Amino acid sequence: MILSGLRIAILFSVLIPLAAVACESVDITNAWIREPPPSSNVAAGYFDAMNIGSEEQIITSIKSSCCARVSMHETSIEGGRARMHHLDALKLAPTEKVNFAPNGAHLMLVGPVVPIRSSEVVEINFFCLDGTSTPIEFKVLRTN
Amino acid sequence: MRHKYLVSGLIVAAAFAAGIVFSITRQNVIHRADIPGLLWPNPRLIAPFKLHTSDGSEFTEANFANHWTLIFFGFTNCPDICPSTMATLKQLYEQWGSDANVKHNLKIVFVSVDPERDDDATLMNYVSYFHPSFVGVTGNEDDLSRFAGQLGALFMKVNSAGIPGYAMDHSASIILVAPSAHFVGIFSPPHEVDDIKARLMRMIEFLSETTL
Structure with a gap:
């Protein structure tokens, strides 16, 4: 009986922290930033995000000390015209995978305060709905 | 009279041949102009x-x-x-x-x-x-x-x-x-x-x- 209670206590001590760190259920891979031209005040970041947990996860904001502002956007082509839309949040159902890729969804990094040059690494924090966050390293790549 | 028929025949044959050449050339031009994105024939x-x-x-x-x-x-x-x-x-x-x-x-x-x-x-x-x-x-x-x-x-x-x-x-x-x-x-x-x-x-x- 005592052993059983101990098992339950251990089980809860494992489960409660897991439930509290929702952002750890979001697996972010292939994170990179396109090196912006020197005169450009903005850059775009890309990544793949997959929910490896069993509950829906919602990324509500993105922050980094690299830039004055970081936010999620999506480029769409409507009637031959390119438009940018702001994304308030990124919802991921269990096992769902989303690609932030050129000419589509991307992170918009405005007003860099550190050099965003090729081979540098920039840390960007993803915040989930429950307030937890996960830091991701983005590698800066020159694509041309 | 026979000479007249011969000339007429040659004219018809030439016109027919010209028509075929024109048709082939036209089809060829149209085919060659069939390139996605090309603004033709009215650039x-x-x-x-x-x-x-x-x-x-x-x-x-x-x-x-x-x-x-x-x-x-x-x-x-x-x-x-x-x-x-x-x-x-x-x-x-x-x-x-x-x-x-x-x-x-x-x-x-x-x-x-x-x-x-x-x-x-x-x-x-x-x-x-x-x-x-x-x-x-x-x-x-x-x-x-x-x-x-x-x-x-x-x-x-x-x-x-x-x-x-x-x-x-x-x-x-x-x-x-x-x-x-x-x-x-x-x-x-x-x-x-x-x-x-x-x-x-x-x-x-x-x-x-x-x-x-």
């Missing part, structure tokens, strides 16, 4: 306009002479599709220059539709980052609108939540202008280097043998 002659390059020189319809020109409209604060397309154009330009089968000169022009923020120095730094031969062009809003309108490339300043200041909606296509200053082709996104190069070569080959 539009670009009316006089006046913009300027990032080094302060005038940029007018005369600047299209002696080479083929690819034009992309954008702005330097565009984080995604503009640098992505410019990188594609850089790859295309370098492949074009190193391909022994290519005999025609090509120029790449980036037209900034955001003259308020893209001053000449900013524009020059931007285009030269992609390739020192690329040309940056801009102008006042009215002149830009008239020029872009001729190429069906609308643009618009927009305020959007989460975007500091403003953004620009702009054409995502790449425009082809002939040395005669005719607007002859349009490449719609998504932009792939191999696809653009293959179609560009076919367009230029066809148009070079045609009187615009």
